[in-house]
Amino acid sequence: MDATPEVALTSDDLRAVTGFAAACAESVIDLYETAHPADTRPRDAIDAARAFADGGRRGKALRDVAWAALRAAGETDTPAAEHAARAAMAAASAAYLHPLANATQVRHILGAAAHAARSSELAAGEEAAAAQLDEARRAATPVVVAVLERYPAAPPGGGRVGELLRELDAALRPR
Numbered sequence: 414m415d416a417t418p419e420v421a422l423t424s425d426d427l428r429a430v431t432g433f434a435a436a437c438a439e440s441v442i443d444l445y446e447t448a449h450p451a452d453t454r455p456r457d458a459i460d461a462a463r464a465f466a467d468g469g470r471r472g473k474a475l476r477d478v479a480w481a482a483l484r485a486a487g488e489t490d491t492p493a494a495e496h497a498a499r500a501a502m503a504a505a506s507a508a509y510l511h512p513l514a515n516a517t518q519v520r521h522i523l524g525a526a527a528h529a530a531r532s533s534e535l536a537a538g539e540e541a542a543a544a545q546l547d548e549a550r551r552a553a554t555p556v557v558v559a560v561l562e563r564y565p566a567a568p569p570g571g572g573r574v575g576e577l578l579r580e581l582d583a584a585l586r587p588r
Contacts, residue, residue, distance in 0.1 A: 418514045420563040429556040432466030434507035434525035438500035441532040445497035455501035458482035462504040471508045479505035496532035500525045516568040527578035
């Protein structure tokens, strides 16, 4: 059996992807914070992702805030807040994009954007999700797009978030 080929990734690539993911998550964090004003876990994950994107360390603290944001997502009973917290978790997790040419890695690149779009959709409808995806498409820098193009197209599955992920993936890749 052949091993999965590797993708060349630099620290600058990881920082660009993580900065993009943090911006996507931050655009919907108010949907979590309105439902849970005393819970800072998702905001902490976004802040840590931004710190990494700005030159900080990629270490245990970044992983810990990602896991904490995921726990916050699981503890809310508000679907829009859940996906906002998942977007924050995905932003912190973006720093851990693996250099394996595997379609599932696209979730590290675009997962925050897809969860942000789902959060917007749950809060305000399909037009809000489309606007969120359009905002993410415009925010994707040439570096983010170049990293995305090193990977196969987004995988099938993943429910509605997976659909939004594939929609954004297709919009960012040249035709």
